[in-house]
Amino acid sequence: MRIDLTGRKAIVTGSTGGIGLAIAKGLAASGAQVVVNGRRPEAVERAVAALSGLGSGGAVGFTEDLGTAAGCAALVKAHPDCDILINNLGIFEPKDFFDTPDEDWSRFFEVNVMSGVRLSRAYLPGMKARGWGRVVFISSESAFNIPVEMIHYGFSKTAQVSVARGLAERMAGTGVTVNSVLPGPTLSEGLAEMLRPEQEKTGKPLEEVAAEFVMAHRPSSIIRRAATVEEVANMVVYLSSPQASATTGASVRVDGGVLSTI
Structure with a gap:
């Protein structure tokens, strides 16, 4: 299978390292123009350099905190359209439920959930109008296997899966797919x-x-x-491709079999 994303523009949030950078590299190597994002200019510059020469589409950086409404608005202003949106931005922190204040719950919801909500709301109408688009939320096996040591994190990942499923149904029949990917320990x-x-x-x-x-x-x-970050990225690149046109509303696992359900 040869995935060709030539002519497509992809935005990968939180993509200066880890799974996000691996996804950006995979999309770039498939020919997409990739917008990489982070909060620190030097990290964004390194990520753009890491994508140099990987494909024909090129890479550009966008430095902003997308965990805020203002950051998301700035991204949409700088890049009004995209064909592929990867909602990868996320934070995690082990903390006992009884030691987790309201502020932490709100912060996790803003960064892990609302960043994807805001950007999907901004970019999906354009995808629908063009008759093609891909949105992928990077969730976690923790969405179903809620970690007792960070319940607030598990909650935010379950919320991502819910949003992705709802958006897939909202985009029914438009040529736009919306899925979530569930990495395990990576x-x-x-x-x-x-x-x-x-x-x-x-x-x-x-x-x-x-x-x-x-x-x-x-x-x-x-x-x-x-798992390696590349193993997770491979699934995301596939879901971003024309070949994945019949996969939508799905929670696709790259968890190494951690979830013991069929």
Whole structure:
């Protein structure tokens, strides 16, 4: 299967590292013009440089906090249209339910949910008018397997799945698809940094330490390791392609089998 996104414009929120950057690279390599986003100019510049030469579409950066209404409005003003919207921006933080104040619940809702709501509301009408478009929300297996150590995070990921499903039905018959992707434990920079002390203490390879972490915290994993960011990105690139035209309203798992349901 050869995915060709030549002539398509993609926006990937929160794409200066981790899964977001891997998605941006995958879309760029498939020929899309990619807008990468982050809050720090130097990180955005590095991400744009990382995409250089990957495809024919090129890459541009947009530096703004899309966890705010003002940031989303600024993005839409700078880039009024897109064909592919990847709502990847997200935050997480382990914190016990009884230690999580209202402010944290509101912050997670604004960043993880409302960023995607605002941008989808802005870009979907144009996609509908053109008769083609792709919107993908990067949720998590935590949307269904709510982590007791960060219930507020799990709640926000469940909300993303709900929004994606509702928008898919709202876009019925338009040529626009809306899906959510559910990564499981993934060896991004964030997880690598969290595991660094254990790696240094044991001298084990990072991948081995990550696999032990997965089996300790997600023992239902079938692959028994952390996924790579590229493995998650591959699914997102497919869902962004013409080949995925019959897949919409779906919650697609890249969780390594963590969710023990059929």
